[in-house]
Amino acid sequence: MSTLYEKIGGQPTIEKVVDDFHNRILADSTVSGFFAKTDMEKQRDRQIGFFSLILGGPKDYKGRSMDQTHSGMNLGQPHFDAITKHLSDAMTSSGVSADDTKAAMAAVEKLKPAILNK
Secondary structure: OOOHHHHHOHHHHHHHHHHHHHHHHHOOOOOHHHHOOOOHHHHHHHHHHHHHHHOOOOOOOOOOOHHHHHOOOOOOHHHHHHHHHHHHHHHHHOOOOHHHHHHHHHHHHOOHHHHOOO
């Protein structure tokens, strides 16, 4: 049985999604401020590893846990909603099917308590 990572096209698709995702979040004043001091090239590498991991791909993620990463950021539901919309839209525009995007977003949704530190 193939993983979601494999179904969506593996590393090349993840890279395409992350690049589109970053363009979207940096253009959104609702969330772009959270990335003002972020090295986006390092962030790209981390997010490629992270998304690969949660979608059943290589376990190359070397970053901190979601609660540690987002601690003290005072993220709220509107921020989470904006980020997940941008991720979903980036997946769709990268050619990921609606069903696979929905499955990926369900994996992200499970992380919401840690991301929002709730």
